[in-house]
Amino acid sequence: TLPPLGDSGPEPDGPIPDGFVGDIPLDPDGPPPLPDKGPTPDQTPVPSGVVVISEFMADPNAVNDGTGEYVELYNPGKASVNIHGWKLRDDGSDSHVIAAPNAQLIIPPKTFVVLGRSDDKSQNGGITVAYVYTNFFLSNSAGGDEIILEDPSGKIIDGFGYSQAKGFTITPGAALSVKDPLGDKNNSAIWCTETNPWTGSAGDKGTPGANPGC
16 A cells, blocks of 8 residues: 555654665765856857958048048948947057947948948038047058057957058049958958949948948
């Protein structure tokens, strides 16, 4: 006959010795540790992301350089990247740390964002600028300049130098766009000069915020 529910049967004779549960001896060192399964998904280190320089206007013609210069960035990856705290610089003294409102300047996957010297369309040539930078200038001279993008750790994410000696030509009023976003941008062969104005342009040529047109 089974004992009633809640009745574990007759009590054992005498007290249960230490180190036992019922008649089962316990391991004095405790249970073996669980196998290490590695970090959980939210503990997995997140890389800083891949963002590339995809277009730049060094010498606007319809407006002044001080308002019409811009640098376009592109996120070729599968995850959004927040570039707040990243740095735009050259090899000289030009340097700007991106300080976005609410510490958020998100570039979604497969999306362009334009950084410029002015976000006033009546002054910048008709560009939709997501972020205004300061203390970073693009040279129009034959000696050229550099555009370098660093993440907050100081790691260079993308960058290159342009000059006549490297085969680059800065045409007044025309942006340069990259044809191979993941290629070596120091190679002038992967760049092309834009030939058509964008919608809303004051007359300069380029594709700020969109796929290259050349």
